[in-house]
Structures are given as structure tokens and as C-alpha cells.
Amino acid sequence: QKEVEQDPGPLSVPEGAIVSLNCTYSNSAFQYFMWYRQYSRKGPELLMYTYSSGNKEDGRFTAQVDKSSKYISLFIRDSQPSDSATYLCAMSNQGAQKLVFGQGTRLTINP
């Protein structure tokens, strides 16, 4: 079993919908939780990160961490076609240390 599990999708939703992306993990030592966005033929780029539990909001994006359930989520409100990409969750037990990535979820927002 992988340390980080993420449904690879693909996930296809209409423009304007709320998108929910999720990951589960097994390593209770993880403290940093990140979401990366990866466009086709590009490297991943950091969207948001959260330290320990709680919520974090940045514009249309909200990241949630529930350490008791070992479950993290990314919500995208008012989704746009430009949000179409692969979204990867990543975790580490210390800052600036090696990241363990989920498989990535391919998301398509249909106009």
C-alpha cells in the first residue's frame, strides 16, 4: 500500500462547479501538506500548502487537513476551464524535506 493514496480520476465537471479533490495517507508523521497543479508537459507548481491541521483559503481554492482521519482535501470554487490540469497532493514530515506525492487527479473543466 502506498503512503499517499489519490484517486487518479479522470474527473470532468462543467464550468462554475465546485470541485473536490482528496487524498488519504498512512504516515502520521506528516506535518506539511501541499497541493500542486501540473499542466500537460510542464513541471508541478505549488498551489497551496498547510502546516498541520486546519483550513487555508486562497482565492477560489481552499485546502483542508484532517490529521485525525489522515485525509486532506482541495476545493475549487467557480471552476474555470483554465483550472484543467492534474492536481497532485504531496506531504512531508519536515519543511524542505523530501515530498511524498499522490498519484495525481486529472481534472477537466468543460466550458
Add this chain to the structure above:
Amino acid sequence: DARVTQTPRHKVTEMGQEVTMRCQPILGHNTVFWYRQTMMQGLELLAYFRNRAPLDDSGMPKDRFSAEMPDATLATLKIQPSEPRDSAVYFCASGILTGPEGYTFGSGTRLTVV
């Protein structure tokens, strides 16, 4: 914008040949990572360096892969001999000690071994 530069962007080689991938990290970043991405396995950490010293290369097949940082502006990943199962996209990322927000990925080297 500061960026991580990887060369070559694409590489097609025959099985058994040596492959060298290069990475120029962002100036001032002291941590460099090599990741491999495949459809089946996703992103896997191969090795990483801090201040040019190797910290962890446990994700790398030691018999054929080697990673080095000859200086602060260059990281290399070599495969010798290459095998078809090495076909993947190889990413370099660089960062700073203070936290994950400092990680920046390059655009990757797409390797095909035939």
C-alpha cells in the same frame, strides 16, 4: 521569473546507452531533488542534495543510476546502462531550507529508451 532549467527536454536512446540529464537550480536554493514521473507510479523521489551533499538516494537503483552536484549551479542524473523501464519524465526541483513554499520544479526531461 527565476526558474529551474533542465536539459535536454527530450531524449530518445537505445537500450544499453548512457543517458545524462542536467539541471540548473535556482540561484540561492540549497536543496535539489530528482523525481521520476510515470503513469503507473506517479512522482517518485530518486535522490536529493543539500548544499551539494547527497542526503538521500534510497529511491534510486544504485546499480545503474548516479546523481551528483559538481557545483552549486549544476546537478546531474546519469543512467548507465539504460533500460526500456527507465522511460519516464525526470524532474529536477530546487528549494530552500525554510519550507515547502520554496520548491520549484523544472519542466522535466522526457526520456524514451527503445
